Amino acid sequence: MKKLIIFYSFEGNTKLIAKNIAKTIDADILELKPEQEIKTKSFMKFFWGGKQAMMNEKPDLLPLDKNPDDYDIIFIGTPVWAWGPAPPLKTFFSTCNISNKRIALFCCHGGGKGKTIEKMKIALGENDFIGQIDFRDPLKRKTEENVKNAVEWAESVIRGQ
Numbered sequence: 510m511k512k513l514i515i516f517y518s519f520e521g522n523t524k525l526i527a528k529n530i531a532k533t534i535d536a537d538i539l540e541l542k543p544e545q546e547i548k549t550k551s552f553m554k555f556f557w558g559g560k561q562a563m564m565n566e567k568p569d570l571l572p573l574d575k576n577p578d579d580y581d582i583i584f585i586g587t588p589v590w591a592w593g594p595a596p597p598l599k600t601f602f603s604t605c606n607i608s609n610k611r612i613a614l615f616c617c618h619g620g621g622k623g624k625t626i627e628k629m630k631i632a633l634g635e636n637d638f639i640g641q642i643d644f645r646d647p648l649k650r651k652t653e654e655n656v657k658n659a660v661e662w663a664e665s666v667i668r669g670q
């Protein structure tokens with residue numbers, strides 16, 4: 510069973526979870542990177558990032574170095590931006606036709622995840638969804654507990670296959 514973790518992370522929370530899951534289940538990693546990243550981590554990130562998210566923008570991505578088609582099980586992770594997946598995920602969903610895969614979804618948020626997971630399922634269409642979980646700012650709060658939960662969740666998802 511070949512496994513892949515696909516994620517985008519602006520400030521490292523989703524990356525922390527993605528890396529720990531990958532290590533636990535021995536998966537490859539595909540990190541989505543916009544050609545032009547938002548240039549500020551100050552409060553203005555909410556303005557520029559929020560605008561991208563609210564306008565449903567799909568920023569161009571750097572070339573992908575893994576082909577999801579080569580994998581059986583795919584974990585996909587995103588930060589929540591304006592109660593939905595971050596714009597790089599929207600680009601990915603609209604350009605990469607993933608179908609008939611077993612997919613587990615995760616997101617990181619600041620306390621208001623909205624319908625992010627549901628929106629990802631709709632964007633992904635015809636696939637078998639085998640797990641979902643969310644984490645609240647795991648770099649800033651309860652890091653150890655969040656990582657433990659991520660690892661246990663990933664193991665249980667894989668065990669069920």
Ligand SMILES: Cc1cc2nc3c(=O)[nH]c(=O)nc-3n(C[C@H](O)[C@H](O)[C@H](O)COP(=O)(O)O)c2cc1C
Nearest residue numbers: 518519520521522523558588589591592619620621
């Ligand atoms: C532009 C922008 C919009 C955000 N919108 C939300 C939101 O709607 N709900 C929420 O709970 N957190 C929101 N956040 C907070 C992030 O989802 C949260 O800090 C997450 O853990 C960041 O993940 P990352 O470090 O992988 O980028 C937003 C952050 C940014 C930069």
